[in-house]
Amino acid sequence: MSSLLTTLYFSCLKANSIAVACRQKPELLALLTQEKKDGEKNEKFDHDFKTLADVLIQEVVRYEISKLSPDLGKNIYGEETNTFTNNLNQTVQLIINDDTENTRNLLEAVINGEKSVANILAEEAHKPFQVPQNINQQLEAVCNKDFVDLTKFGVWIDPIDGTSQYIKGIEKLDENGYPLKGLKVATVLIGVYDRETGQPVMGVVGTPFTEDPDKQIILATCISSTFILPQSIQSPQERSKPKIVIGSSESPEILKKLETEFQIIQAGGAGHKIMMVVHGVVDLYFNSTPSVFYWDTCGPHAILKALGGDILTFQGFQEIVYNDAKDKSEAAHTNGIVAFRDTKILDLFKSKVAATEKVWI
Template identity: 30%
Template sequence: MAGLLPALVAVSQKAAEVARLCRAEEPLFRLLVAEKTGPDRNERFQHDFKTLADVLIQELIKHDLGTQFPELRGHIHGEESSEFKDAEDSTNEFIRGCEDVAAVDGVAPGGLRSALVLVGAFDRHTGVPVLGVINEPFFQRDPQTGRWQGRYHWGVAHGDTRLCSLSPPAPRPRPCVVLSRAEAPAVRGALGLLGGGPPLLAAGAGYKLLCVALGLADAFVLSRATTFAWDSCGPHAILRALGGGVVALEGALRARRDGGGAEPPELRYHRPRPGRAGAERWANPGGLVAFVHPQHLRAVLDALRDVPGL
């Protein structure tokens, strides 16, 4: 464990540099895009794309960690297949990407700020996340050169050990929630009544999880099964290190409605979903709620317990 955390930080730094280099030349970047098809495609999107940067980063992480820790070979999973075929005129919002999107209450609604490198490790027997690194390759521009600069955050949550590069954010009296722009109106409306202000909107599941860890929001709620293990494992470990976690929304609401006092079920990462193929094997079923302070989780669940369809 002591050697694995520095290794995860190091590969995240390499990966961040690859992301910046691939993004540096816009005409070149547009050539480094391919559309995902078949079971690797996220069903949420009509068109789902990967870039050569995605593939290079994933293979770099597999190579470096597999070389340093041979026992991990065969146990390093990621989003992209290593096959890459160039495709013309296949761009979407992310690829056209706005580079300087103004933040709203500290949260970037979209653009490169929300493009992160996420690396996590989980216990193979229990599925509990134990190590996590979030690297922000496009955190800010150098005022002199205009080049992007990054930063990273890490967390350890193993047994009784809780260590993190971040300090737990102070709890607000009433939780502020960050959501996807595609979140259901009924969910938006219910969470808007919490009293912590209107929900903040942002792109990228990893980025919204980061917003919770940083205290920019008190909870991230997603009502649909559109995230995957590689989106949440690393941030989940950091949130656990801060005293929080990530629970399955569907199961947490069921436990809340039953009133039996059962602990909401946290996400686990060691078992692929049976009967699914490709990326869907590693989808997080039933939505999720990410939090640092348990009272905010309870407030969110109480707000959503009577929403139809949940």
């Protein structure tokens, strides 16, 4: 098991680095944040640069996992396809291998001869990294005793969750300085699930722009001996009024009922909101609409389960599995989601939601 966890950690290191580079290198930032009219594509790129950045991260992660297990590499799913059509009507499939020049050539073909941009991205994709020694030691000490069959697993990945926050970068913090909007909301989400049972089994979440080194990469497994890294995640805070985080499109009717028992705040990024539950910043996150996807939840879900929490459907509060969709067209949580660490908070939430005129459960 330690080899897979190490690979996930290493992949997240690389993903974080690419996400930061695309946001901080002037040549790439100019492409990422340029103004576009609705429906207007970049004159140079058939696909906008945000999509290319997403796909590059996704394919780097695929490459690293495939080196460990080709079978697992064939069962990686996400929001993005790795096939592009450039302005010459050429189809280019972005497949990463150990050849930097090959990556550079593929990227240059995708972005129509922009050599300088292709060169920067290729260098980022192949930049050498090492998992810190103390992390390796923790992984080996906890996980070497557990054998897992990698051919049983699949992976859901969201290369950059909270894309609008990632691009706009307009920061908003809560009263304790915890990010609600902006770059620190952007996350890299990688989740491993059992293809037979559909259960999440491992998760890694990267927060590339956080200033807290202990929160840049959170890794967990809930197979047999539960493991969480770093091991400094605290228990949920005691509050006189539990706190719920939501997005921007919940029913006023539901919110009115919940406000009698809960504090309600808004934040960006589905993955970030689940991690707010993980870190005990809030007690519960729910989304009643089908606007959250398997790639948003699989990784954070595994971390929550390792902590004793869970994610259920909003309608009916049923178990969520990840093996009943094979592509993005089937991967929406059509019945919404509820993420929590404490079942007492969930029970209180259920009682208030059930009191709305619409029958949700």
